[in-house]
Amino acid sequence: MTRDEAQSRMADVMERFLTLACRRLPDDVYEKLQECRDAETSPLQRVVYESYFENLALAQKLDRPCCQDTGLPHFYIRCGADFPFIGAVEDALRDAVRRATVSSPLRPNAVDFFTERNTGDNTGERMPWLHWDILPEGSDLQICVYFAGAGCSLPGRAQVFKPADGYGAIVKFVFEAVSGLALNACPPLIVGVGLGHNIENAGVLSKMACLRPLGTSHPHPKGAKLERDLLAGLNGLGVGAQGLPGERIAMAVHVESSARHTATIAAAVNVSCYTHRRGFITFHADMSCEQSSYKGVTL
Ligand code: SF4
Known part of the structure; x- marks a missing residue:
């Protein structure tokens, strides 16, 4: 050839x-979205999820995005x-x-x-x-x-912390990003967190984290625990689909990391919406x- x-x-x-x-939607995202729908009990969340799934079905039936x-x-x-x-x-x-x-x-x-x-x-x-x-x-x-x-790209942010700020600064940073503009990004979200040496490392890693197949976890036990803890914490905010009161603001939190300089802790957050x-x-x-x-x- x-x-x-x-x-x-x-x-x-x-x-x-x-x-x-x-x-x-890719199969893993569609299945996770069904799981999030089933976890919601309020009538308002039921209505939002009904419209989500109707929209997805119509896209295929009418052959359009x-x-x-x-x-x-x-x-x-x-x-x-x-x-x-x-x-x-x-x-x-x-x-x-x-x-x-x-x-x-x-x-x-x-x-x-x-x-x-x-x-x-x-x-x-x-x-x-x-x-x-x-x-x-x-x-x-x-x-x-x-x-x-655009809705998913607007909440993206990155920052380099001093080690003295501690790992707690990363958690606060993620919560601020997700509870801010990301509420407009049609939750439930996939939250990608990149951790590394500087802004560019962390930014690329946060997008790679978003793209990882659902159901996978960070290879390091501490990274995997951070993913679980962030997901549990974010889903404890009382926010659901479309940023309205509910149980699940996030489908998943994924963390990707690189080695860092001894004197820096860089973090970036990227989110993706229910139409991931x-x-x-x-x-x-x-x-x-x-x-x-x-x-x-x-x-
Ligand atoms: S579903 Fe996603 S891409 Fe569509 S408007 Fe909402 S945030 Fe934007």
Whole structure:
């Protein structure tokens, strides 16, 4: 297969995958949302969840995105060093976004930063956003697609603390972020917490934390405990779906971490809403592919 053929194949598949991912929640998120619904007892929360599930069902029935804010597509990529078409990936993904903007359709959300002119096709300077991890071995290309809407992006924040502030500062920081603007981000939320050395480490890790499959936990026992404690604490706030009184403001809290400087503790928070539109797809060296987020769907 030539590079042009690989690029064209990837653009075709990714256009279809983007269309799927903006219409349907991944299975793990849908199941967790059902669990959150079942935990709510108030009539008001029942009404909100009924509208959530009706909306999700209509999106599939009417073949349209499940939220009007289709955000800006972000791609988190893990690429084996032996994947033969690395050079074709960026153009293929950009092409897929342009095409899906028309065919899905995705709302054109991208504006040039300084002229503020809408580019019309969800692409632009460094958009779609690509984050690359090159793996030393392997020939697979794993792509995580995420639609970053405005409601979920607005509450994001990062700060570097002094070690003297203690780990308690991280907890306070997370609670302030989630109980502030995140109430507008259509809870129940997935809360991603990045902990590391500086702002950029923590920011990227907080987004990676949001994207992790539900039901997974931080590999370190203390990290896993922090996730459980934050989730229990946040869900004790008395806030539920849509920021109204209820039992579950969060579906999950995920923490990702890196080593830090002895004199810094950096923390970042990212949230994602009930329409957590994120999907995983893997391309092999022969450009065959499979997705792992939606049971029974072949691309
Ligand atoms: S927070 Fe999520 S569900 Fe709410 S409007 Fe934004 S993208 Fe849509």
